Amino acid sequence: MKKMVVANWKMNKGLVQSQQFAEELKTQLEKHKVLNADIVICPPFTSLDALNKRLNGTNVKLGAQNMYYETIGAFTGEISAGMLKSCGCEYVIVGHSERRQFFNETSAIVNKKVLMALDEGLKPILCVGENLQEHDDKLTESVIDGQITTCLGHVSVEDITNVTIAYEPIWAIGTGKNATPHQAESVHNFIRKKLKKIYNEEISKNARIIYGGSISPENAKELFASPSVNGGLVGGASLEVESFLKIINSAL
Ligand code: 13P
Numbered sequence: 001m002k003k004m005v006v007a008n009w010k011m012n013k014g015l016v017q018s019q020q021f022a023e024e025l026k027t028q029l030e031k032h033k034v035l036n037a038d039i040v041i042c043p044p045f046t047s048l049d050a051l052n053k054r055l056n057g058t059n060v061k062l063g064a065q066n067m068y069y070e071t072i073g074a075f076t077g078e079i080s081a082g083m084l085k086s087c088g089c090e091y092v093i094v095g096h097s098e099r100r101q102f103f104n105e106t107s108a109i110v111n112k113k114v115l116m117a118l119d120e121g122l123k124p125i126l127c128v129g130e131n132l133q134e135h136d137d138k139l140t141e142s143v144i145d146g147q148i149t150t151c152l153g154h155v156s157v158e159d160i161t162n163v164t165i166a167y168e169p170i171w172a173i174g175t176g177k178n179a180t181p182h183q184a185e186s187v188h189n190f191i192r193k194k195l196k197k198i199y200n201e202e203i204s205k206n207a208r209i210i211y212g213g214s215i216s217p218e219n220a221k222e223l224f225a226s227p228s229v230n231g232g233l234v235g236g237a238s239l240e241v242e243s244f245l246k247i248i249n250s251a252l
Helices: 015-032 045-055 081-086 097-102 107-119 132-136 140-151 181-198 201-206 220-224 241-250
Strands: 003-008 037-042 060-064 091-094 123-128 164-167 208-212 231-234
Touching: 003 091, 003 208, 003 241, 015 045, 015 060, 015 241, 037 091, 045 060, 081 107, 091 107, 107 123, 107 140, 123 140, 132 140, 140 181, 164 181, 181 201, 181 208, 181 220, 220 231, 220 241, 231 241
Parallel strands: 003 037, 003 231, 037 060, 060 091, 091 123, 123 164, 164 208, 208 231
Antiparallel strands: none
């Protein structure tokens, strides 16, 4: 399976900076030509349309960082899946730990978002992961088990093939302290086992499970080398074209 490298810019880059990044990335990608990774950029909402226009004709896909689970109506400040599609999005990140932590998103809410995204033809990138306390208390597997069970509730066997799961241990996000390849592999294998229980062997084998948390040009190759790690969700190191490209190249 092709590795997938997703940039999550979080609340960084205005319109001009986003456009500059896209132009520079395009120039660099044209030089490198043979790329064996699926690349997705998730900028702030305000840059989606401009990036869509600039990345048109490249193999870089567009994603959003969040969405709401209703289709239309009086939900001030929210963005629907349909709106994201109209800006050229193919993917949407749901259940990022920062959404859970700062905006009180529960797994039940994330489940509604996953279902709505799939209904509207967007591919969710579902984030799961344990916090430091849970990690230290060796609760990683039970936390992930609960998150997956709830977040994937009512997702059909047909639809699950359009879901990417991102394992993002919260203690590794923005801390410079990444999970070791062994730790990532072990949790990814646990997620596969869980998918086998919910769905079947084939779904479990073919599921795309990516890792996120302090991925850098220095550690990407080692993390991506594991067969059960199908790529990465990159925060800080995706903000500069040079480091993002190095990470993409680690996925080849
Ligand atoms: P960092 O790569 O900055 O640790 O962020 C990871 C992340 O949260 C991506 O969604």
